[in-house]
Amino acid sequence: MLPRPASGLVLRLRPLGESDLLVDLFSKEVGRLTALAKGGKRSKQRFFGVLLAGHLLQMSLAPSKSGDLWRLETAAVLEPHLGLRQDFRRLLAAGPVLELLLRATAPQDPQPGALELALITLGRMQRAKEAAEMASALVIFLVRLLKLLGYGLNLEACLACGRPAAEIEEPRLSLAGGLACPACPEAQGARPVLPGLIKSLAAALALEPGSLARLRLAPALLPEALAFLAAFWQEITGHDLPSLSLAIKTLS
Ligand SMILES: [Zn+2]
Structure with a gap:
């Protein structure tokens, strides 16, 4: 069982369907991973201004059924590299x-x-x-x-x-x-x-x-x-x- 990554650097964002985003991240705990941000394209509350390439995030991820894809549940910016x-x-x-x-x-x-x-x-x-x-x-x-x-x-x-x-x-x-x-x-x-x-x-x-x-x-x-x-x-x-x-x- 892989550890659950707690922080990660956003490398890339890819739209998925009408409203979701695939987020490629690099985490300390498991290295590179991809997470699905449900409603990431739309949700102003949850992810607005948070999911940007170069941001270091504090996040909670849940493993998905397919094993190599995680589900992004919450995310906050630790370092925006503004x-x-x-x-x-x-x-x-x-x-x-x-x-x-x-x-x-x-x-x-x-x-x-x-x-x-x-x-x-x-x-x-x-x-x-x-x-x-x-x-x-x-x-x-x-x-x-x-x-x-x-x-x-x-x-x-x-x-x-x-x-x-x-x-x-x-x-x-x-x-x-x-x-x-x-x-x-x-x-x-x-x-x-x-x-x-x-x-x-x-x-x-x-x-x-x-x-x-x-x-x-x-x-x-x-x-x-x-x-x-x-x-x-x-x-x-x-x-x-x-x-x-x-x-x-x-x-x-
Ligand atoms: Zn030589």
């Missing part, structure tokens, strides 16, 4: 956070670290004043989520020959999953990057979650970091991630 809606760039920067939780995680597979990471990232984005701050938060989210979901990048040594990172003066990042040296041209989809990028990504992976909000990447590293991480995420998920392309365009 700052995201006050700036068009912030909202676009936050899009991939919701889309990746929706598309890259398995249903009902608890990933408490992923929810914590998403909330740290959205919290930082909703206060960000500059595009570089939003882009740093996005890079850190993209690289940390890879690790949490088991696709972690190897940044310590060349994937092909094992030469340590400290000895590689012209590093490249490969879609095979990490660092490649120039002497190993066969590394899949490898692209040259600035040496500082390898160090910054390694720092983003090593920090405690509570310290992540203070890590900033040098602005010169951001375009390379986002381009590589977008290509790698696309490789892993096997499809286009429109929100990620849009965020990168907006932040560049």
Whole structure:
């Protein structure tokens, strides 16, 4: 028997019939789940202003007969992430956070670290004043989520020959999953990057979650970091991630 989730981040809303809504959520207790909000399209009292993408909800859910669908009985907003809606760039920067939780995680597979990471990232984005701050938060989210979901990048040594990172003066990042040296041209989809990028990504992976909000990447590293991480995420998920392309365009 699955635990009953008590709080969750709204990822997506889909209309169902005349008056109902299907709500995709990411909860601490069971990971991604879908809940049916009866009358969610109509009910002004129960769910009005509550069911919006990016809201963190306190909720009561009841299991349904079909097992993988829950029924949303009550919901209240714990954190609206209002700052995201006050700036068009912030909202676009936050899009991939919701889309990746929706598309890259398995249903009902608890990933408490992923929810914590998403909330740290959205919290930082909703206060960000500059595009570089939003882009740093996005890079850190993209690289940390890879690790949490088991696709972690190897940044310590060349994937092909094992030469340590400290000895590689012209590093490249490969879609095979990490660092490649120039002497190993066969590394899949490898692209040259600035040496500082390898160090910054390694720092983003090593920090405690509570310290992540203070890590900033040098602005010169951001375009390379986002381009590589977008290509790698696309490789892993096997499809286009429109929100990620849009965020990168907006932040560049
Ligand atoms: Zn090598």
